Structure formats: structure tokens, C-alpha cells
Amino acid sequence: MSAVLEIENLSVRSGETLLVSNLDLTIGENARVGLIGESGSGKSLTALAATGLLPPGLTATGSVVLDGTEVIGARDADLVPLRGSAVATVFQEPLTALDPLMRMGSQIYQPVLRRRRRAGEPAARADIEAEVRRLLERVALPDPDRIANAYPFEVSGGQRQRVAIAMALACHPKLLIADEPTTALDVTTQAEVLDLMAGLVREEGMALLFIGHDLPVVARIVDDVTVMRRGEVVERGPVGTVLARPEHDYTRTLVAAADAFDRALGAAR
Amino acid sequence: MTAVAATEPRRMRASLTLSVGIVLVGLHVVVALLTLVWTPYDPAGMAGGRLEGPSLAHWAGTDRLGRDLFTQIMIGSRIALTVGAGAVGIGALIGVTLGILAAFATRFLDDVLAAAFDILIAFPTLLLAMLVVAATDSASLFSAILALGLAISAIVGRLTRILAKRVLEMDYITAARTAGTSWAGIVFIHLLPNIWPTLLVNFALQFGLAVIAEASLSYLGLGAPPPNASWGRLLQEAQGTVYTAPFGAIAPGLALVTLVIGMNMLADGLRDIGDPTRRRSR
Ligand SMILES: Nc1ncnc2c1ncn2[C@@H]1O[C@H](COP(=O)(O)OP(=O)(O)OP(=O)(O)O)[C@@H](O)[C@H]1O
Ligand SMILES: [Mg+2]
Numbered sequence: 001m002s003a004v005l006e007i008e009n010l011s012v013r014s015g016e017t018l019l020v021s022n023l024d025l026t027i028g029e030n031a032r033v034g035l036i037g038e039s040g041s042g043k044s045l046t047a048l049a050a051t052g053l054l055p056p057g058l059t060a061t062g063s064v065v066l067d068g069t070e071v072i073g074a075r076d077a078d079l080v081p082l083r084g085s086a087v088a089t090v091f092q093e094p095l096t097a098l099d100p101l102m103r104m105g106s107q108i109y110q111p112v113l114r115r116r117r118r119a120g121e122p123a124a125r126a127d128i129e130a131e132v133r134r135l136l137e138r139v140a141l142p143d144p145d146r147i148a149n150a151y152p153f154e155v156s157g158g159q160r161q162r163v164a165i166a167m168a169l170a171c172h173p174k175l176l177i178a179d180e181p182t183t184a185l186d187v188t189t190q191a192e193v194l195d196l197m198a199g200l201v202r203e204e205g206m207a208l209l210f211i212g213h214d215l216p217v218v219a220r221i222v223d224d225v226t227v228m229r230r231g232e233v234v235e236r237g238p239v240g241t242v243l244a245r246p247e248h249d250y251t252r253t254l255v256a257a258a259d260a261f262d263r264a265l266g267a268a269r
Numbered sequence: 270m271t272a273v274a275a276t277e278p279r280r281m282r283a284s285l286t287l288s289v290g291i292v293l294v295g296l297h298v299v300v301a302l303l304t305l306v307w308t309p310y311d312p313a314g315m316a317g318g319r320l321e322g323p324s325l326a327h328w329a330g331t332d333r334l335g336r337d338l339f340t341q342i343m344i345g346s347r348i349a350l351t352v353g354a355g356a357v358g359i360g361a362l363i364g365v366t367l368g369i370l371a372a373f374a375t376r377f378l379d380d381v382l383a384a385a386f387d388i389l390i391a392f393p394t395l396l397l398a399m400l401v402v403a404a405t406d407s408a409s410l411f412s413a414i415l416a417l418g419l420a421i422s423a424i425v426g427r428l429t430r431i432l433a434k435r436v437l438e439m440d441y442i443t444a445a446r447t448a449g450t451s452w453a454g455i456v457f458i459h460l461l462p463n464i465w466p467t468l469l470v471n472f473a474l475q476f477g478l479a480v481i482a483e484a485s486l487s488y489l490g491l492g493a494p495p496p497n498a499s500w501g502r503l504l505q506e507a508q509g510t511v512y513t514a515p516f517g518a519i520a521p522g523l524a525l526v527t528l529v530i531g532m533n534m535l536a537d538g539l540r541d542i543g544d545p546t547r548r549r550s551r
Contacts, residue, residue: 055438080451084447084448088447088448093440096439097441098444102462110450114448170448
């Protein structure tokens with residue numbers, strides 16, 4: 001089985017400061033991998049490095065092979081066609097991840113149009129609009145026509161995140177990167193969006209890199225998990241094993257915190 | 270319920286602003302076009318006595334040489350609109366292009382462009398105008414427009430650079446890029462629409478400033494040569510007789526103020542239309 005994303009020995013630096021060090025991470029086709037760690041441990045930077053979109057001033061060394069193409073050192077123009085077809089991303093804060101001045105239907109329209117043009121499929125307005133509507137239904141949005149005509153500030157956070165997921169789906173990526181997609185949502189909405197994503201990833205045959213800092217949330221949607229701390233991988237393995245027998249102290253505190261949280265919830269019930 | 274009640278007056282105010290702006294600017298445009306084919310009197314010829322006050326025959330009175338002032342103010346509209354549109358047009362074209370380039374550029378090019386904007390902004394417009402006159406070998410309306418356009422391009426460039434950088438940091442830009450949007454797509458689909466409302470208001474401001482600045486340039490002989498009566502020239506000519514014939518200064522002043530205010534209201538109204546969060550709210 002070939003890998004969609006193969007990261008070897010990735011280091012990200014800001015000047016002399018090492019933000020991610022010697023990270024290895026491989027995601028095979030249809031694999032669902034979690035990346036967890038506390039705030040500032042380098043999860044988002046790893047995801048950005050994977051798509052060649054590190055903020056200016058940060059440099060990456062090592063090797064990132066995305067769908068057969070080396071990303072590090074590549075010209076941006078060579079990566080543009082790769083993005084979207086190989087990978088698409090859903091971000092933490094759906095309000096800032098959508099263009100505030102653009103109707104949400106148009107925001108999904110763009111990636112559909114681009115994908116169809118690249119694939120040489122029919123790209124007539126009516127075809128694309130029909131697909132936008134299907135995508136909105138696919139992410140279980142009620143009243144797709146109203147949502148398509150609305151601006152991001154006019155709908156709820158959960159609905160915005162569904163639109164962001166629809167935008168990512170519109171690309172038909174081989175790998176979906178979700179960077180804490182549910183952190184900004186309340187607990188009920190969080191569960192709904194997670195279940196939606198889990199279902200979509202399975203049905204569309206996408207691989208998933210799910211980033212989070214909440215072990216139970218991540219465990220719900222992935223098979224394997226990599227634990228990061230201060231820019232380094234401290235532990236990795238199947239979710240069940242890591243949860244049941246955490247080897248690293250830091251993972252143990254994560255599991256303990258999650259257990260304590262569960263107990264607190266249980267006591268409250 | 271309350272949200273709707275709160276936005277209704279705001280929306281009405283926005284459309285009122287826009288309407289007044291359209292009327293004021295539209296009036297000047299109509300007058301300017303009219304002067305191409307007709308003026309009440311020959312702008313260069315004696316039309317009555319010297320320094321007459323306003324009358325039915327001479328709505329704004331006459332100047333020191335007995336020429337009809339209203340005719341000159343009408344022609345002044347044409348010159349003001351030409352200067353404003355020309356200077357802002359040049360400034361916007363150069364400024365927006367370089368500003369966006371700077372926002373996308375490597376650190377080095379960005380620093381160079383930022384420094385160039387700052388230097389040009391610090392550079393006195395007067396000196397710039399003299400250089401342009403020297404370079405084009407004649408003081409004309411065109412040299413004034415070019416000098417003002419260059420000065421405006423630096424201001425617009427700096428503003429565009431800052432606005433564009435802020436937008437380029439937003440998640441939706443990264444999201445669009447991870448989804449495979451090209452640079453051109455980022456600029457035209459996301460960046461320009463998001464910085465446009467702020468730029469537009471700035472253009473209106475620069476338009477007003479350019480019209481006023483042209484007045485000082487033509488006073489110094491760096492703008493439109495006589496007999497082209499720009500409002501600035503009329504104001505300067507009326508200076509010596511402001512106590513005996515105050516209307517000679519009041520009339521072109523009023524014309525200037527109505528155009529500048531109209532431009533600003535037009536821009537405010539357009540911005541409100543372009544911004545969905547101001548336009549409507551549910
Ligand atoms: N543009 C940047 N320049 C310099 N340092 C940065 C930059 N972006 C992030 N960092 C630093 O890199 C480290 C890792 O950041 P990153 O965003 O990857 O963390 P994270 O694991 O995603 O955290 P969170 O859970 O809060 O999102 C942090 O210490 C952060 O301060
Ligand atoms: Mg992060």
C-alpha cells in the first residue's frame with residue numbers, strides 16, 4: 001500500500017529555534033491517523049509543512065512526500081495542482097476559515113470548478129451549482145439553498161464548520177487534514193461534526209490526519225495516534241494500545257486527564 | 270427581532286448617504302460635461318462690470334476682469350473631476366499593484382517597496398510636481414495630475430500593503446491555498462474583494478485632497494495654465510478682493526466643498542453596499 005503522506009525527519013525552525021524536531025509520520029491510503037499534543041507542541045506547523053504552507057520566516061528540513069511529490073524545497077507553483085487533489089484542510093475556527101465577504105455557496109463553487117476543470121469534466125454553471133447543492137446536503141445542512149446564499153456570519157458555528165467540510169470535500173482530496181475542527185464547537189455539535197467526518201472519510205475513501213489535544217475526541221475518529229510534545233514525537237501506536245498502556249509519562253497524564261474528565265462527567269450524571 | 274429593528278435605520282442611513290453622494294457628484298459630472306458644449310458666457314470674455322455681486326444675470330457675480338464667475342466655476346468642475354479621477358486613477362493603479370506585490374514578496378523586496386512608499390510619502394508633493402514639470406518639460410494639467418498620482422500611489426501602496434498582509438494571514442487564505450487556489454485566484458477572488466471597501470473610502474479621500482492640492486499647484490504655476498480656471502486659481506484670484514467682493518471666494522469654495530463631501534458620501538455608501546455585515550443582518 002502506497003502512502004498518501006510520508007514525513008521523514010521533518011524539522012521546522014524559526015531562526016535558531018526548533019519548533020518541530022525530527023518528526024516521522026506516515027499516512028497510508030484510507031488510514032486515519034491522529035496527532036495529539038498540548039497547545040504549542042507543533043501540530044499545526046506539521047500540518048502546514050505537509051502542504052508546503054508554512055508561514056513566512058519558518059523553514060522546514062527533512063522530507064515530506066505528499067502523494068508522490070517532495071514538498072520541501074519545491075516551487076510553490078508545482079505544489080498548487082497538488083493541493084486540493086492530494087490534500088485539503090479543515091481548520092479550527094470556522095468563522096475565520098471562510099471568506100467573510102463571500103456567499104458560502106460561492107466558496108464551495110470555487111473548488112468544485114477548479115477540480116472539474118483540472119479533471120476535464122463538464123464545468124457548466126448548472127452542473128457545478130447542482131454539485132454544490134449535493135455537497136451541502138452531504139454534510140447534513142438543512143435548507144441548503146438558504147445556506148448557499150448566506151454569508152458566514154449569518155449561520156451558526158456548527159453550520160459554518162459543515163460548510164468548511166463541504167469545501168474540503170469539493171476537492172475530492174486523497175488526504176483530509178482536520179486541524180482541531182471541533183474545538184470551537186459546543187459538546188453536542190462537536191459530536192455531530194465528528195460523526196459526520198468519520199462517515200464521510202469512510203464513504204469517500206479519504207485518508208485522515210486528525211489533529212487535536214483532546215484524547216477522547218481524537219480516539220473516537222482515528223485508528224492510530226501519534227503523540228507530540230514540544231515539537232517531538234513521544235509515543236505512537238494504535239489508539240486502543242496507547243489508551244490502555246500509555247508508555248510515556250506525558251501520554252499517561254493525557255489519559256489520566258481524560259479519565260478524570262470521564263469520572264467527573266459520570267459523577268455529574 | 271431587535272437585530273432587525275437596529276439594522277433598519279442603519280440601512281436607511283446608508284442608502285441616504287449614497288443617494289446624497291450620487292446627487293452631489295452627479296451634479297458636478299453633468300455640469301462638467303455640459304461645459305464641453307455650452308457655457309452661459311464666454312469664459313475668457315468680458316461679460317459684465319468688474320467685481321459685481323451675484324445677480325440674475327451673473328449667479329456668482331463677476332471677477333476683477335468682468336468675466337462671469339459661474340461660467341468659470343462650471344469649467345472648474347471639469348478640471349477638478351479630471352484632476353481627481355486622473356490622479357486617483359494613476360495612484361490606484363500603481364499603488365494597489367505595488368502594495369499587493371509587496372504583501373506577497375520576499376522579505377527583501379517587501380522591505381524595499383515599504384521604504385520606497387515611506388520615502389515618497391515624506392517627499393513634498395510640491396517638489397515632486399516641480400520634478401515632473403522638469404521631466405515633462407511643460408507645466409500642464411497633465412503634469413499636475415501625474416505628480417499628484419505619484420504622490421497618491423505611495424499612500425495607496427502603503428495602505429494596500431498593510432491591508433493585504435492582514436488578509437493574507439487569515440485562515441481562509443490558507444484554506445483556499447490548501448485547496449489548490451492559485452495566486453491569481455487568491456488575489457482576485459479573496460484579497461481584492463476584502464480590501465476593496467477600505468481602499469474605496471481612501472480613494473474618495475485622496476480624490477478630495479488631489480482637487481485641493483491642484484489648487485496650490487496651479488497657483489504656483491505648476492498646474493493648468495490660464496485661462497483654464499481651476500477652483501484653486503479662482504480662490505487665489507479672489508484673495509485680494511475678499512473683503513470687497515467675498516462671493517468671489519465663497520462660490521468656488523462652495524463648489525469645492527460640495528464635490529469633496531459628495532465624493533466621501535458616495536464612497537461611504539458604496540462601502541456599505543459592498544459589506545454584507547453592514548448591508549443586512551438576520
Ligand atoms: N509563524 C511563526 N513564527 C514563529 N513561531 C511560530 C509561528 N507559528 C507557530 N510558532 C510556534 O511554534 C510552536 C508550535 O505551534 P503550532 O501552531 O504548531 O502549535 P499547535 O500544536 O498547533 O498548538 P495548538 O493546539 O494551540 O493549535 C508554538 O510554540 C508557536 O509559538
Ligand atoms: Mg494548532
